[in-house]
Amino acid sequence: MSEISLPEEASVLPEILPPPAVHGRVVGLVLRHPGIAIGGALVGLMIFLALAAPWLGTVDPEALDPANMLIGVSAGHWFGTDMLGRDIYSRVLYGARVSLIVGFAVAALASAGGMGIGLVSGFVRPLDPVLMRIMDGVMAIPSILLAIALMALTQGSVGNVIIAITISQVPQVARLVRGMVLGLREQPFVEAAIAAGTRTPRLIWRHIVPNTLAPVIVQATYICASAMIIEAILDFIGAGTPPVVPSWGNIMAEGRALWQVKPFIVFFPAFFLSVTVLAVNLLGDGLRDALDPRGEARR
Amino acid sequence: MLSYVVRRVLATIPVMGIVALTVFSLLYLAPGDPAAIIAGDQATTEQIAQIRASLGLSQPFLVRFAHWLWQVVHFNLGTSVFTGQPVSGMIGQRIEPTLALMILTMAIAITLAVPLGVIAAWKQGTWIDRAIMVFAVLGFSVPVFVVGYLLAYLFGLTLRILPVQGFTPLSQGFWPFLASLILPSLALGAIYVALLARITRAAMLEVLAQDYVRTARAKGVGQGGVLFVHALKNAANPVVTVAGLGVALLIGGTVVTETVFAIPGLGTLTANAILQRDYPVIQGVVLLFSFVYVVINLIVDLLYSVFDPRIRL
Numbered sequence: 001m002s003e004i005s006l007p008e009e010a011s012v013l014p015e016i017l018p019p020p021a022v023h024g025r026v027v028g029l030v031l032r033h034p035g036i037a038i039g040g041a042l043v044g045l046m047i048f049l050a051l052a053a054p055w056l057g058t059v060d061p062e063a064l065d066p067a068n069m070l071i072g073v074s075a076g077h078w079f080g081t082d083m084l085g086r087d088i089y090s091r092v093l094y095g096a097r098v099s100l101i102v103g104f105a106v107a108a109l110a111s112a113g114g115m116g117i118g119l120v121s122g123f124v125r126p127l128d129p130v131l132m133r134i135m136d137g138v139m140a141i142p143s144i145l146l147a148i149a150l151m152a153l154t155q156g157s158v159g160n161v162i163i164a165i166t167i168s169q170v171p172q173v174a175r176l177v178r179g180m181v182l183g184l185r186e187q188p189f190v191e192a193a194i195a196a197g198t199r200t201p202r203l204i205w206r207h208i209v210p211n212t213l214a215p216v217i218v219q220a221t222y223i224c225a226s227a228m229i230i231e232a233i234l235d236f237i238g239a240g241t242p243p244v245v246p247s248w249g250n251i252m253a254e255g256r257a258l259w260q261v262k263p264f265i266v267f268f269p270a271f272f273l274s275v276t277v278l279a280v281n282l283l284g285d286g287l288r289d290a291l292d293p294r295g296e297a298r299r
Numbered sequence: 300m301l302s303y304v305v306r307r308v309l310a311t312i313p314v315m316g317i318v319a320l321t322v323f324s325l326l327y328l329a330p331g332d333p334a335a336i337i338a339g340d341q342a343t344t345e346q347i348a349q350i351r352a353s354l355g356l357s358q359p360f361l362v363r364f365a366h367w368l369w370q371v372v373h374f375n376l377g378t379s380v381f382t383g384q385p386v387s388g389m390i391g392q393r394i395e396p397t398l399a400l401m402i403l404t405m406a407i408a409i410t411l412a413v414p415l416g417v418i419a420a421w422k423q424g425t426w427i428d429r430a431i432m433v434f435a436v437l438g439f440s441v442p443v444f445v446v447g448y449l450l451a452y453l454f455g456l457t458l459r460i461l462p463v464q465g466f467t468p469l470s471q472g473f474w475p476f477l478a479s480l481i482l483p484s485l486a487l488g489a490i491y492v493a494l495l496a497r498i499t500r501a502a503m504l505e506v507l508a509q510d511y512v513r514t515a516r517a518k519g520v521g522q523g524g525v526l527f528v529h530a531l532k533n534a535a536n537p538v539v540t541v542a543g544l545g546v547a548l549l550i551g552g553t554v555v556t557e558t559v560f561a562i563p564g565l566g567t568l569t570a571n572a573i574l575q576r577d578y579p580v581i582q583g584v585v586l587l588f589s590f591v592y593v594v595i596n597l598i599v600d601l602l603y604s605v606f607d608p609r610i611r612l
Contacts (some may be wrong), residue, residue: 010455137317141589144551145569149325152573229442233555237570252444256558259448260456260463262313270445278440285436 032063035286042279050096058090091246098247106227114173124179135171143168214291221284376583379551397564405604408488416499440492447486447559464561503533
């Protein structure tokens with residue numbers, strides 16, 4: 001059996017499904033889907049601000065300065081200072097790090113976890129009902145509440161926030177991937193690969209996974225956006241990272257008591273959070289349109 | 300029809316079971332010894348052991364789960380670690396603002412979103428469509444507390460036409476009650492409007508491309524008739540599905556909205572319970588909200604057959 005070589009079965013067949021837009025023509029893609037360009041540029045800007053925060057005129061975001069509490073927007077403090085005299089501009093720029101790390105980490109972990117569960121569910125049929133009932137159960141708990149409840153179990157830290165939000169987002173990806181796997185298993189090219197003797201791990205890796213990637217990437221961008229919002233919500237109600245951490249949710253939580261008199265404390269982190277989430281959503285919408293040939297035809 | 304209803308209802312039982320197991324595990328895994336917390340600081344080891352025995356805390360996981368579930372189906376959600384009051388009573392005291400907020404939000408959101416989505420689909424590709432879709436992306440991206448603060452600042456602090464914060468119970472008059480809920484509902488509803496407008500537009504676009512819509516136009520049905528009678532009814536299923544799933548966003552958003560607007564409802568109860576690590580309260584609220592969410596989606600499933608009789612088969 002092993003002497004029979006399978007001529008090029010893998011390299012030819014996957015070409016059937018991936019949409020043509022993926023290959024090259026980056027400029028054309030961006031022009032046709034301005035969301036990708038605008039969203040991508042804004043996300044890029046936020047990543048730059050997060051990385052370059054120490055060199056953009058910031059001071060220590062955790063440094064207390066009781067002599068300069070609640071200063072408004074001024075030359076010395078571009079975004080003013082909070083109740084403890086901390087510089088809000090510095091805290092907002094460093095806050096971008098927290099939001100982006102949480103957003104990207106949750107998107108990556110939830111996609112990987114959901115992909116794993118979805119593949120197992122699609123291939124190990126006896127496990128499918130069990131796994132999917134568990135996913136249904138987890139999905140039945142609204143994700144913000146689940147994240148809040150999970151955070152109540154542990155200490156507030158960025159890592160725990162990432163884990164809590166990831167758990168609440170995994171079922172979406174798992175359901176999506178399972179559905180696609182079940183559909184793909186009926187496809188002629190997969191049946192051909194099985195008939196040709198492709199073993200399951202190789203089948204999954206070469207034929208199934210590449211064909212599930214596009215929708216998973218789109219889903220991952222939406223998860224990234226919700227993760228950033230949920231992280232800010234957790235911080236805002238005091239269930240997220242410790243208050244000393246400069247995160248947008250924490251800055252807003254600090255400004256909460258004073259928002260009627262000192263609205264700028266809430267305004268700046270709120271603005272940055274909204275712009276970042278908007279950018280990620282635009283990117284997601286653009287990617288969805290670009291990667292989904294059916295949606296393209298309908299436009 | 301009856302067999303469809305029975306099937307759908309039965310299908311929610313395992314889901315509720317998993318929800319209950321998850322929520323119970325939260326308390327089971329919670330750090331700290333509940334017996335020691337209840338006993339207080341001056342308790343002796345014997346007293347703590349006694350309380351533990353009386354609460355059945357040393358029994359195996361499944362026994363405790365079964366016992367807990369038995370209590371829950373009898374509406375006994377335990378007692379708050381902090382106030383010592385029964386959790387079901389605390390929830391009962393605070394359910395009015397949350398229920399009112401969610402019902403008003405859904406009413407406002409659906410009356411706004413569905414026409415917006417229909418118009419966007421009708422005027423597909425024009426600036427009206429683009430404007431509505433830009434608004435939808437914004438509504439989806441701007442977090443609920445940001446919308447809340449903006450609205451409170453604009454209509455409460457600057458224009459002074461609506462209360463900035465707080466909640467007036469219905470017993471103190473309908474108009475003050477309604478006025479205290481308008482801004483929170485708009486803040487909470489923004490994301491829901493965005494979601495529904497998008498899905499309505501997508502569903503309508505699909506339906507408007509169908510042959511029978513062209514037939515309706517050909518036989519002289521007016522634009523409004525085509526859109527709202529022929530098309531919308533057939534586009535209803537995805538819209539209703541997303542409306543049901545979107546309730547999760549509303550439930551999560553309530554926690555934040557109530558905090559922003561200082562409304563004494565279940566959301567603020569949750570937020571306070573988190574700060575105090577009051578696990579029975581967290582557990583009770585999460586269980587209640589999840590139950591409501593599952594029931595709403597069950598109703599959505601049953602509505603399918605109203606909009607699309609083929610499903611009854």
